[in-house]
Amino acid sequence: MSDATTTVRPPMPAPGSAGHLLQLLRDSDACTRPQLVELSGISRSAVSQRIEALLAAGLVVQDGAGASTGGRPAVRLRFHHENGLVLVADLGATHAQLAVTDLAGTVLAEQAENWAVADGPEPVLDAVRACFDALLTRIGRSRDEVRGIGIGLPGPVEHGSGRAVSPPIMPGWDGFPVPRHFADFDVPVLVDNDVNIMALGEYWTAWRAQVDDLLFIKVGTGIGCGVIASGRVHRGAQGAAGDIGHVRVPDADHALCRCGNTGCVEAVAGGQAIADRLRALGRDAHDARDVVALVKAGDREATRAVREAGRELGRVLAAAVNFFNPAVIVIGGDLANAHEQLLAGVREVVYRRSLPLATRHLRVVPAQEGERAGITGASAMVLAEVLAPSAVDRLVNGVT
Amino acid sequence: MSDATTTVRPPMPAPGSAGHLLQLLRDSDACTRPQLVELSGISRSAVSQRIEALLAAGLVVQDGAGASTGGRPAVRLRFHHENGLVLVADLGATHAQLAVTDLAGTVLAEQAENWAVADGPEPVLDAVRACFDALLTRIGRSRDEVRGIGIGLPGPVEHGSGRAVSPPIMPGWDGFPVPRHFADFDVPVLVDNDVNIMALGEYWTAWRAQVDDLLFIKVGTGIGCGVIASGRVHRGAQGAAGDIGHVRVPDADHALCRCGNTGCVEAVAGGQAIADRLRALGRDAHDARDVVALVKAGDREATRAVREAGRELGRVLAAAVNFFNPAVIVIGGDLANAHEQLLAGVREVVYRRSLPLATRHLRVVPAQEGERAGITGASAMVLAEVLAPSAVDRLVNGVT
Known part of the structure; x- marks a missing residue:
């Protein structure tokens, strides 16, 4: 190879885009800009520029002063997890758990119902939608703040399309496109089976x-x-x-x-x-x-x-x-x-x-996690998608 | 949420960094800049800027004229897979396959040997090193062109450190740090067990x-x-x-x-x-x-x-x-x-x-793939690491 400078060495740190910086902030309580420079391995000016974009997009917030390092105290930054909501429903054969979470997956309001999934998709999902609206009203928040919806079903699901696939205990649901039922929310709707979301809930929490x-x-x-x-x-x-x-x-x-x-x-x-x-x-x-x-x-x-x-x-x-x-x-x-x-x-x-x-x-x-594993996992499933570095980069590039 | 423009929607295309553009070029025969704009979903100017960086780094090459679309013919770009080499060895209990590949995984020279892995790490890896040098000489290339080394072993391997772990048929190998033996090449050295690299070889090829x-x-x-x-x-x-x-x-x-x-x-x-x-x-x-x-x-x-x-x-x-x-x-x-x-x-x-x-x-x-599955897979393992989008982004940012 003619140019020795093109040699590649692992392990490579993350490329340090805005989405990756947000990931670092999500995984920590709070960080100063100098700490982010150190954690990300990218330059001070690049960190500053990307943090400005994340602040403008409402995904990061300044949170008082950090530890002083001799000079003026560094400003602490943290993920603005209050700035958005996720609606989740974990539907079992004869009971359902529903909740509103923030962008950290913290449950803000929840509701248990004794719905029978065998009643079919239309009545059950209509009830889910009404319960979502009631939960939002209960905490004084609005549909505009919702970033995504996560649904767990007690049977096999084609995750890409959000359709149930030949579910043995769910008459009428085979092939039903669950996301379309929530199209008016105009946010991502992710669907998976109940065991997968419980697994993700336990994993995410513990x-x-x-x-x-x-x-x-x-x-x-x-x-x-x-x-x-x-x-x-x-x-x-x-x-x-x-x-x-x-x-x-x-x-x-x-x-x-x-x-x-x-x-x-x-x-x-x-x-x-x-x-x-x-x-x-x-x-x-x-x-x-x-x-x-x-x-x-x-x-x-x-x-x-x-x-x-x-x-x-x-x-x-x-x-x-x-x-x-x-x-x-x-x-x-x-x-x-x-x-x-x-x-x-x-x-x-x-x-x-x-x-x-x-x-x-x-x-x-x-x-x-007990009964909450499903709703915790459904929220984690949505957050993994809407806060993925590539999604955040796209969002931030659109805003700034 | 106060700002409606911050709503996130899936599915998100890749963020379109230089590394991601290279990925697109690796997966296709050749592309024009307008095709890359369409495939990546990022702007014409961003594509141009990143392609310049990839050209400067020697990872992309211009390859004659593409199909004309009415105006002047678009220049075709392709992954410059000739610009670098990978050295691979698939060590079995009593036989070994060694090869040099290019950055597309194409075998440029290969050699079969009847080495006994039970002879222990030092003599076997010394023989591997000598064979690597002989293969390079055979095709008139040099160590400077090597981007990475991949080794398969017939037993459990701790992939992160490249050490064999309690291998039942490999006396003397337990805990031996294989990458250190190739430190003078100054490139990534990746080690995995033979079945994993064969799996990757079959997967990659077919x-x-x-x-x-x-x-x-x-x-x-x-x-x-x-x-x-x-x-x-x-x-x-x-x-x-x-x-x-x-x-x-x-x-x-x-x-x-x-x-x-x-x-x-x-x-x-x-x-x-x-x-x-x-x-x-x-x-x-x-x-x-x-x-x-x-x-x-x-x-x-x-x-x-x-x-x-x-x-x-x-x-x-x-x-x-x-x-x-x-x-x-x-x-x-x-x-x-x-x-x-x-x-x-x-x-x-x-x-x-x-x-x-x-x-x-x-x-x-x-x-x-037959006998070649191991060396094909070892090369794919190395390429997945040294040509990962994050690795390429870092390389390109260092060069430009």
């Missing part, structure tokens, strides 16, 4: 600063998995990634699954399957919540059943650990409220059956 | 234009898997992702695996395991290549054994398909030279056991 690869397992009526790869939801070629509920486990050919096959892990270790077995033993158990109540009341059969379910789940997860090598497995869903027994079973098998290198630092932990 | 998520399965002595997620190698928390050879399969507790456990898929479906079984039946089979020779000669037991190995592999892959939802599964490695039987077994089980949504468009295909 883990993103520490790890890149995480599995979130939802054990409720059925069993599903949300896959976070390199900090982002991995959806796969048809958006079907994480569908571990129908992986076969050995010696379970007797168990008929709602999917039509036999021997699926969900058919032996899902909340419904356990409730059915306990009912056959004379217990008053109809769903995962009843199972948890029996465990908490000290019922031995229920305790044994949940522990064994953990082991079955562990067999499937051991293979997933060898294949994917996550840093953390988070166990959530209704059955996870009996998490001591469930996690003990999972850990027992995963640590025995996975490879030493893959389990050396692996943590298997209960979910922390 | 699939990157069509799909994002791909699994590459290497069936040789053992069984390994390279995972491509969203177009990039997924390595996992400890770099152990894709280690499917030691997933347990049902009814195989009799099979002792070299890892110390029993019932691993590799212990029943790996090339060594099949050769051992066939030898017990009186066949002259010592490794995967012997097995393939027997299949090609029409030996019924060998044919039956490979077909059954495909089914066992299919059981493991069915779970991986449900979990990961790849668009393509590529089967490579020595045993894949008997691919009709092997793929038939894999397909039979994967299509029966995976979910319909995940297999609707799934393709299970034989590898196309």
Whole structure:
């Protein structure tokens, strides 16, 4: 090569556009301009110019004086997360969580509803829209401030188009274009399945600063998995990634699954399957919540059943650990409220059956976000899109 | 929000930096400036300015006249892939492939060697270095033109540091910092395990234009898997992702695996395991290549054994398909030279056991790159790093 100055060396810092500076500010409490120069590796004048653009766009705000370094005190800058809203709805089979968050994902108002998703898309989404307006009114804010909408659905979703795809428990929703129903808001509308947004919610709240690869397992009526790869939801070629509920486990050919096959892990270790077995033993158990109540009341059969379910789940997860090598497995869903027994079973098998290198630092932990994981994750999904460096650069270039 | 102009809308085009323009040129044969304006969505003057910088850095070259659009003919621009070299080595247990490629990944010179990786890092890497110099001499090029070095090793690698991690068949390599051995080249040195670079090689050559998520399965002595997620190698928390050879399969507790456990898929479906079984039946089979020779000669037991190995592999892959939802599964490695039987077994089980949504468009295909997959992938690994938009932006800002 004729010009020695063109040699390239890694690792390269981020290019330091306005969007990247905003990213740095979002990840810290507040920063001075000199700190941003140091963090970004770009020049003082470039930082100043880009911060001016971010201030003009209302994405950054000056927040009093920073620590003095001998001369005049440096002005502290922070992400102006109050300057915009996100509307989110986490729709389950028979209940829904709705919320308004700010641009940091903080919940400003929320509402729980007992809607049946089986009523079909039009009535359910009309109710969502009315609830969004009511929530905005409750906190005295307006539709003009909304930057994006995030919706979670209890079934497979084609994320790119926001359509449900052959959802088994959602009659009438197949192919329905959810974003179009909110077109009058004139903001991005992002849709994903409930397990993916719960995974993102747990990741965003508790883990993103520490790890890149995480599995979130939802054990409720059925069993599903949300896959976070390199900090982002991995959806796969048809958006079907994480569908571990129908992986076969050995010696379970007797168990008929709602999917039509036999021997699926969900058919032996899902909340419904356990409730059915306990009912056959004379217990008053109809769903995962009843199972948890029996465990908490000290019922031995229920305790044994949940522990064994953990082991079955562990067999499937051991293979997933060898294949994917996550840093953390988070166990959530209704059955996870009996998490001591469930996690003990999972850990027992995963640590025995996975490879030493893959389990050396692996943590298997209960979910922390509870009911809020869905709305937190839906908000994070929207923010990742509307505050992506490329989106911010485009916005800022349009404004200045 | 007070300023309505700050509303953000997806999908956002790339921000259109010099690095992004180079990406567009790398993905096309050649482009005129007006075409780049259209493709990038940025202004004519910004495109011109950034192209000047890329021309000055030697990353873009003008290549004659483009199609006339009525006025004077537009000048065609293309990626100057001749202006730099990549050195790559794919080290196996007992053989090595080495090559020099240009910045498009085209092999300019290559060499095969029968080196034993068990000889230890110093002698093997000294031999690699000498071979690199010999290859450069052969094509009349110099070390000054080298932009990066890529090395594949037959064991787990900590990609960030380029160290082998507890590699079972590589005595003396544990923790050895491979990049330091090439420090005098003064270029990025990237190291990964052989299956990951083969996966990237197959993906880069045959699939990157069509799909994002791909699994590459290497069936040789053992069984390994390279995972491509969203177009990039997924390595996992400890770099152990894709280690499917030691997933347990049902009814195989009799099979002792070299890892110390029993019932691993590799212990029943790996090339060594099949050769051992066939030898017990009186066949002259010592490794995967012997097995393939027997299949090609029409030996019924060998044919039956490979077909059954495909089914066992299919059981493991069915779970991986449900979990990961790849668009393509590529089967490579020595045993894949008997691919009709092997793929038939894999397909039979994967299509029966995976979910319909995940297999609707799934393709299970034989590898196309053969022996070259490793060096092609090692080159692609280096190019992805040294030609990443952020790396190019930094380079160009340094030059102009």
